[in-house]
Amino acid sequence: MGIINHKLYIETINAYIDPMMAVENAIITHGHADHARIGHQNVLATQNTIDIMKIRYGDKCAGSFQSIEYHKPLKINNLNFTFFPAGHILGSAQILIETKNSRLLITGDYKTSPDSSCQSYELVECDQLITEATFGLPVFQHPKPENEIKKILKAFEKNDTKTYIIGAYALGKSQRVIKLLRDAGYDETIYLHGSQLKICDY
Numbered sequence: 001m002g003i004i005n006h007k008l009y010i011e012t013i014n015a016y017i018d019p020m021m022a023v024e025n026a027i028i029t030h031g032h033a034d035h036a037r038i039g040h041q042n043v044l045a046t047q048n049t050i051d052i053m054k055i056r057y058g059d060k061c062a063g064s065f066q067s068i069e070y071h072k073p074l075k076i077n078n079l080n081f082t083f084f085p086a087g088h089i090l091g092s093a094q095i096l097i098e099t100k101n102s103r104l105l106i107t108g109d110y111k112t113s114p115d116s117s118c119q120s121y122e123l124v125e126c127d128q129l130i131t132e133a134t135f136g137l138p139v140f141q142h143p144k145p146e147n148e149i150k151k152i153l154k155a156f157e158k159n160d161t162k163t164y165i166i167g168a169y170a171l172g173k174s175q176r177v178i179k180l181l182r183d184a185g186y187d188e189t190i191y192l193h194g195s196q197l198k199i200c201d202y
């Protein structure tokens with residue numbers, strides 16, 4: 001692969017992307033626990049991702065943080081790093097690594113469908129692509145979120161004396177479901193689990 005190896009380690013700058021273990025230099029695509037881990041010496045990420053890491057793991061979850069804005073290239077040695085919105089959760093990024101003659105894109109988790117709880121996915125041209133493959137098989141055909149929300153609202157109407165519990169991952173999915181419910185006109189109180197509250201308060 002040249003610039004990067006199978007562990008997403010970039011030897012020329014001694015940095016990993018979304019490392020599994022604590023390392024000296026970590027470049028983090030987004031705040032989900034399987035990508036953003038604690039104990040790194042230096043973290044480079046979007047400000048949203050840094051904030052989310054601090055909310056979930058505490059201010060001292062890494063030695064130092066450097067934030068990077070979307071679309072603003074950062075040169076590290078001979079490599080140019082540019083972050084682009086991945087449409088996955090708030091602050092999520094695809095990372096473009098450019099050399100003089102090649103463009104390598106590491107997608108991180110991404111979602112191309114609209115989601116107003118985070119920055120919209122942007123298509124990035126590249127020569128080489130390292131993509132996440134969650135739900136990548138054709139067998140996964142997600143229904144339209146708006147239609148699913150309609151089903152939930154219909155169920156609420158039918159059984160208005162009952163309490164509904166909707167399970168959703170605390171970071172990302174919860175905010176998306178809440179936003180979809182509000183966008184569909186649902187204005188009743190929604191009660192949250194503590195882990196969801198911390199993120200929703202942000």
Ligand SMILES: [Zn+2]
Nearest residue numbers: 030032088109
């Ligand atoms: Zn994720």
